[in-house]
Amino acid sequence: LISEKWSELFMQRGLDSETKKQLEEEEKKIISEEHWYLDLPELKEKESFIIEEQSFLLCEDLLYGRMSFRGFNPEVEKLMLHMNAKHKAEEVEDETVELDVSDEEMARRYETFVGTIGKKFARKRDHANYEEDENGDIQPIKAKKMFLKPQD
């Protein structure tokens, strides 16, 4: 093939630059001839203003496919509110009691939670700082014992 000869020739020093150019052009010509093209007249692309869509989602505003009523599946009911919010319909009042954790409860748990996790990562010596209360709640860490430089 020409490409092999071409690389061989380029390897040889002292070859005419003219010969090199000729070979390069031949190489390009062969490459461009190998590329296929359609021998057709240029089609005028008619810009069509009609778009085909086979989906009914564009046509009709359909609701979300999962539904739950009267608290049978609370997660699905939350999903229904979330997904159908774009319809701007009035939100249905929940008949069921909310199972969310209240703020006070959250704050109480978090207070002891910090101590528990801190204890996990503290070294053995520092475990003394995490004394347990009468109720069994872990109190948060007190003053850390630092190295006291001896005087004199």
Add this chain to the structure above:
Amino acid sequence: MAEAVSVAAESFAGGRARGARSVLGQVVLPGEELLLPEQEDAEGPGGAGERPLSLNAGARSRVRVICGPGLRRCGDRLLVTKCGRLRHKEPGGGGGGGGVYWVDSQQKRYVPVKGDHVIGIVTAKSGDIFKVDVGGSEPASLSYLSFEGATKRNRPNVQVGDLIYGQFVVANKDMEPEMVCIDSCGRANGMGVIGQDGLLFKVTLGLIRKLLAPDCEIIQEVGKLYPLEIVFGMNGRIWVKAKTIQQTLILANILEACEHMTSDQRKQIFSRLAES
């Protein structure tokens, strides 16, 4: 209904294309050509008093029109491919003029469409993908990574025979349909394996769309009966679950029968149920 059909037959026999605007809500038959509003003026006496939609007089600026299910593009016109009533929706929001035209038809056989949420039944598990029967011409493929929080180590718990609620990402006539149980952000949004128990049954596609309409009375009345859960698949499958088997069966019978009942008959049935 007979008059509408005879009118349609006449104009079709005459070979004159009708304007889409003039046929809204009427029955159209496959093979009819419909003209878009701007073309009606140019056609001559066909469109009586129709004003063109172009904003600036003089320049022929075309409005972009979407042709939905049941319609095909045929040059500059719309070609009807299914029989039913022609519907139109104006575009909501700022962009895109022209709106959507489609044919409100009825059929039982589902053809996968990209973006549709469907209920599928897992029929086979081969390697990394599940084969899911969606009621189309071939089973859709569902990769095990297309679930929320699924990784190569953490595989989803899906067995053969499970019900899956998912949406199509690839659905055309040339390729095998592919579905996923995850949205573009990676969240499940209610998709995935549908829980235990319950009952799956099949209805026509038109009934699903009717039940999922925003102002559907049937669903509102059903929701007041007793606690229940329903999943609608656009492929004509509905899954229902209630506390007892009897309630589940009643619900399934109502949904199947409400297609052919008038609203009065339906209200009778609901009032009888509420009493018992």
